[in-house]
Amino acid sequence: MADKYNFLEIEKKWQKKWEETNIYKVFENPDQKKKYILEMFPYPSGELHMGHMRNYSIGDVIARFNKMNGYNILHPIGYDAFGLPAENAAIKNNVHPKKWTYNNINNMRVQLKRLGISYDWDREIVTSDPEYYKWGQWLFLKFMEHDLVYRKEAPVNWCPACQTVLANEQVEGGRCWRCESVVESKQLEQWYFKITSYAEDLLDDLKMLEGWPDRVKIMQQNWIGKSEGAEVDFKLAKSKEKITVFTTRPDTLFGATFFLLAPEHPLVDELAAGTEYEKNIADFREKIKTETETDRISSEIEKNGCFTGAYVINPLTGDEIPIWVSDYVLMGYGTGAVMAVPAHDQRDFEFARKYNIPIKVVIQPYDRILNPDEMKEAYIEEGMMTNSEQFNGIPSIDGIRAVTKYLEKEGMGKLAVNYRLRDWLISRQRYWGNPIPIIYCDNCGIVSVPEKDLPVILPEDVVITQKGGSPLAESENFVNTVCPKCSGSARRETDTMDTFTCSSWYFLRYTSPKEDKLPFNLNAANYWMPVDQYIGGIEHAVLHLLYARFFTKVMHDMGIVNAKEPFSNLLTQGMVIKDGQKMSKSKGNVVDPNQIIADYGADTARLFILFASPPERDLEWSDQGVEGSFRFLNRVYRIIADNINNLEGKENIADEEDEKLRHLTHKTIKKVTLDIAERFNFNTAISAIMEFVNALSKHSPLDKGGHRGVKEAIKNLILLLAPFAPHIAEELWEMTGEKESVYLQKWPKYDEDLAAAQEITLVIQVNGKVRDRLLVSADLSKEEMEEFALNSERIKKLIEEKEVLKVVVVPGKLVNIVCKV
Secondary structure, three states: OOOOOOHHHHHHHHHHHHHHHOOOOOOOOOOOOEEEEEEOOOOOOOOOOHHHHHHHHHHHHHHHHHHHOOOEEEOOOEEOOOOHHHHHHHHHHOOOHHHHHHHHHHHHHHHHHHHOOOOOHHHOEEOOOHHHHHHHHHHHHHHHHOOOEEEEEEEEEEEOOOOEEEOHHHEEOOEEOOOOOEOEEEEEEEEEEOHHHHHHHHHHHHHHOOEOOHHHHHHHHHHHOEEEEEEEEEEEOOOOOEEEEEEOOHHHHHHOOEEEEOOOOHHHHHHHOOOOOHHHHHHHHHHHHHOOHHHHHOOOOOOOEEEEEEEEEOOOOOOEEEEEEEOOOOOOOOOOEEEEOOOOOHHHHHHHHHHOOOOOOOEEOOOOOOOOOOOOOOOOOOOEEOOOHHHOOOEHHHHHHHHHHHHHHHOOEEEEEEEOOOOEEOEEOOOOOEEOOEEEEOOOEEEEOOHHHOOOOOOOOOOOOOOOOOHHHHOHHHHEEEOOOOOOEEEEOOOEEOHHHHHHOHHHHOOOOOOOOOOOOHHHHHHHOOEOEEEEEHHHOOHHHHHHHHHHHHHHHHOOOOOOOOEOEEEEEOOEEEOOEEOOHHHOOOOOHHHHHHHHOHHHHHHHHHHOOOOOOOEEOOHHHHHHHHHHHHHHHHHHHHOOHHHOOOOOEOOHHHHHHHHHHHHHHHHHHHHHHHHOOHHHHHHHHHHHHHHHOOOHHHHOOOEHHHHHHHHHHHHHHOOOOHHHHHHHHHHOOOOOOHHHOOOOOOOHHHHOOOEEEEEEEEOOEEEEEEEEEOOOOHHHHHHHHHOOHHHHHHHOOOOEEEEEEEOOOEEEEEEOO
């Protein structure tokens, strides 16, 4: 037994033993209750950062704790390996993306093992392995069979720096989510997943997610953006043709004084053809190509438009109102057409003022009369309907229902629901991604790659460049193929899938990563799913988490998994910051986890990162805090090493000191258990362990053998520490004479009577004379004892007009309040 805590030797020793014994390997066991614990898998950038370390340390505590509480634990790891950074690195460093990616994975695997995370390494997956992405292609084809995939030409978000398309969810404030370049609009033919078919399910089933933070559920709810209203038919003047609009405010229909079409609306060409307005509209369309959807709908940017020369008829007033084309109307939302009510919509108001279009008030507030000529902004609140014929005098909130009912009765419209959510654009014009399994044949059209020919292998003889278009298009060996239907010459699709398709089902592959007949074994998936605890950053609230829910629902409906939701509980951990800012190389405030592990050990790094802050909050890095955690582990090691001999022999002494020690032990077990199991308050759990160690060092039974509480205290201290600092816990457990891994032990149980707070009689004196006695907890701090004394009703009356000079506290015995005589 070493006299000193040699963390380097200890951690290497136990990592080797864990690997040799395959201690974390797991199998399905229908007779045992299960827990599936999962941290979001990393992108293999090459180096773990502190955010990774925090994420995986949190997950490991939860996994180890539940294992010790009798659960069959699935705790896997893998790598989200496809993506643009690999291509950028290939260009910068003149290395193939595959080589760069797999070198990084090898580095990160070593780092993860040094952290001592309890992963079942036999389940490791890499999304860029053909054995994995084959099944992503299979799912694409199954989605097609279920009418959830289509191809169309549409304006898309284009990142000029990344030279690829972005989904709406990947545009943040008009910029690329990855490189922050300004996003442009571009017309391209692309592949889409019909996620809108599941909009209602995605919204309704949020109520199933009781273990998710409300903040995340609200973000998803807002992104899906359900709107209830009416579809209203407007007839084209001098034509039988009609245009349908969606509105949430049918109560304002009498105030529609103009009509708007999205510039991309197919009717625009028809209306403008051969008219004096044709050129202006063509120029306008060309101009807005550089505008992103975010810019177009932003309330901060001035709206522009162009008159088409055509008119529609307001169905309720019978008035002809002009049709304009405007940049703030999007083809992808609703029908691409909008009835414009300038008195009651701010964007319509600004547009009408700019182009001198009439404004008609149809909702009057209850406290004043609006004059359209004097209005400075639109009135968008509730009020009383006016200038609305038979609906005059009806509260606007009731008018919504009344007008919709009238429209349905007259055949002019109907009740309708709309969603902000758009279909998921999955085409990417990049190389390092999952090939889309589609073939184009001049005779047969679009043809799916047969299942027997999957996977479509990503070729390695491709030159990666930054120029537009997919690099795959340059590979003749890849592009040129044979049509599986007619055996004629054909060409492959050269776009790859959005990498979020890979991360939308990886948690299912972990349940049976070697399965070669299906994406996963159905029995295994149904045993393990759903994930019981998912851990990751809040930044994935809309992107990854929404897509993963969509995939799971589709697969549930396909009958290949029972779960309707992928993640029962979600923990979104905060960032690791330093000097008040997020860590970044450009700011020079990055802390290297490898260096911390080399200097202090993985257990110290884990302990600090779990102790410094509750998991859901940002963590401020502190070098002093790391040193403090290191000193604490050294202290634990010394206390146990110094008292090994006292664990031997008969345990036949049960005196007052022994009872105090047992009380403290069970009180600590209860505190740590509840903090981990119910609240994930790892910081307060560790704090309780630290207080326990402080108290242990002062208890006299530790200096002698024979006390029954000594062995109980030391053994339980090691067990409580095990989820947080597994290496030192294994070493100390072995030092106490145990042969089996601490990981395989049962979590300690507490005795409620022993865990209950012991009570003492607190004597309260005023100027040395006993004036009151109170029954209080023996665990009160000096500050709490003083507070009890000063708040005693009897004492307050005695000292209310006296000046308190000082308060003397004798812990566990008395409080003396010294007053000026």
